[in-house]
Amino acid sequence: MAFLLSVLIFSYLQGVAQPYDPPPFEEMREALREILSREGFELKPEGRPRSETSFDPEPLLFILGISIAGAALILLGLGIRASLTTDRSVEAASEARGGARMPSSEEMFEELSRLEREGDLQGVVRAAYLAALLRLHEKGLLRYDPSATDGEYLEQLSSDNRIHTLFSRLSQAFAEVRYGHRRPDPEMARMCRSISEEIRGMFP
Numbered sequence: 001m002a003f004l005l006s007v008l009i010f011s012y013l014q015g016v017a018q019p020y021d022p023p024p025f026e027e028m029r030e031a032l033r034e035i036l037s038r039e040g041f042e043l044k045p046e047g048r049p050r051s052e053t054s055f056d057p058e059p060l061l062f063i064l065g066i067s068i069a070g071a072a073l074i075l076l077g078l079g080i081r082a083s084l085t086t087d088r089s090v091e092a093a094s095e096a097r098g099g100a101r102m103p104s105s106e107e108m109f110e111e112l113s114r115l116e117r118e119g120d121l122q123g124v125v126r127a128a129y130l131a132a133l134l135r136l137h138e139k140g141l142l143r144y145d146p147s148a149t150d151g152e153y154l155e156q157l158s159s160d161n162r163i164h165t166l167f168s169r170l171s172q173a174f175a176e177v178r179y180g181h182r183r184p185d186p187e188m189a190r191m192c193r194s195i196s197e198e199i200r201g202m203f204p
Contacts, residue, residue, distance in 0.1 A: 102144075105135035109200065112193065121189040122177055128192035129174035132167060132199045139203040150175065163199070170195045 103111075108131035115123035133153070137144035141163065142156040150171040157164040173192050176182040184192075 103130075103134070105131050105138055105200070108134055109196070112196065116189070116193065121184045121186065124189040125173055125177045125184050125192045128189075128196035129170055132170055132196040135196075135200055135203055136163070136167065141203075163202070166195050166199055 108127055112124060112127035112131055115127050133142075133144065136142045136153075136157070141160070142153050145152075153171070154164060154168055157167055170192055173184075173188055177184050177188075
């Protein structure tokens with residue numbers, strides 16, 4: 001026991017005299033076991049080591065988490081696509097009186113005037129977009145399709161730079177109000193009304 005105490009004191013003094021650099025855990029444990037064995041202490045056998053073939057659930061949980069995240073992103077993308085493609089047909093039907101048929105562009109221009117008189121700026125932007133869209137459809141410049149996006153409409157108008165530019169500005173304003181939840185100001189409403197009327201005048 002005296003030898004054990006001497007070793008401990010010597011180790012302590014060494015630690016005080018220089019920065020402590022602990023030995024590896026396995027070496028320290030073996031050295032302590034050797035010292036205790038010399039002093040006559042009886043050591044209990046170590047517990048059964050962990051099996052190297054034991055099941056580790058972390059890789060499986062990681063793969064499962066990646067799969068769930070991927071599925072969520074796919075569903076989110078499909079939901080955004082559905083909202084962008086179906087809301088326009090729903091809007092057109094809701095604006096139609098009675099909802100049994102798609103309104104004509106002239107009916108939408110009448111609705112636009114009514115909303116403008118009532119000061120419904122959001123309604124003005126939506127009606128201006130639909131009136132121009134339906135007028136271009138009626139004149140054969142694009143094909144109205146409830147499943148089509150603005151990008152697909154603009155692609156159909158790519159042969160005419162002027163119409164493409166006008167409808168691009170109008171569809172961007174509509175998207176900011178409808179999907180970006182922007183509150184339109186009078187200047188935006190006037191711009192949308194002006195663009196729709198310009199398109200109307202181009203194709204009487």
